Amino acid sequence: GSSPSSPSDTLYVQLAAWRFEQARASRTAPEAALKEGVLRALAETAPESAEAVLGVEGVGVTKIAAEEIACLVRQWRASVEAEEALALSAEAAALCERRPDLSLTAIRHCLEHQRGLKRDGLLDRSDHLLAAVLAVPAVSLTPPSRAASKAARKARGNSERLLGLGSVWPRASTGHGLGPGGVYHARSSQASRDPQALLPVGPAA
Incomplete structure (x- = not known):
């Protein structure tokens, strides 16, 4: 049956x-x-x-x-x-x-x-x-290689460091630090509140 x-x-x-x-x-x-x-x-x-x-x-x-x-x-x-x-x-x-x-x-x-x-x-x-x-999405047919994924993560990390996200830049002695006189005197959190904070400030007295 x-x-x-x-x-x-x-x-x-x-x-x-x-x-x-x-x-x-x-x-x-x-x-x-x-x-x-x-x-x-x-x-x-x-x-x-x-x-x-x-x-x-x-x-x-x-x-x-x-x-x-x-x-x-x-x-x-x-x-x-x-x-x-x-x-x-x-x-x-x-x-x-x-x-x-x-x-x-x-x-x-x-x-x-x-x-x-x-x-x-x-x-x-x-x-x-x-x-x-x-009908299968093309992205699933060409998965990124392990090397490509690693390179993408590294590039993101470099970008974050350049933007000062979660890292400490050199002090004002270089002229590019976060301290008084540095062009990155303001942290990103300050910039979100006050765009003028990212403008270069004069040398410390």
């Missing part, structure tokens, strides 16, 4: 709900509207046309009812395919982020292997996979 989470079981639940509504409308037992064995056969075969529904052995429903069942099956199929497409997109994007060096074909083959499919089993989904890969 199918596992509780299988798509056919999901369809079975929807068909059972349809059968219940039919039985309630006609004031009969659900088994009278559609036998249990037939209901399970419909869930397993998932017929998408009224003719296919009527071809299931023992179905015994009208043409209108058969069309309702077929419509329900088509809606279920579309829902399942949409969920599968979302899952496939997420897997392709995650793989692309982990391995930005892989080609689209290599990504497809990896996904086929993960899903236990035969080679080229996802070939008809190539356009879908390409869209998922292209």
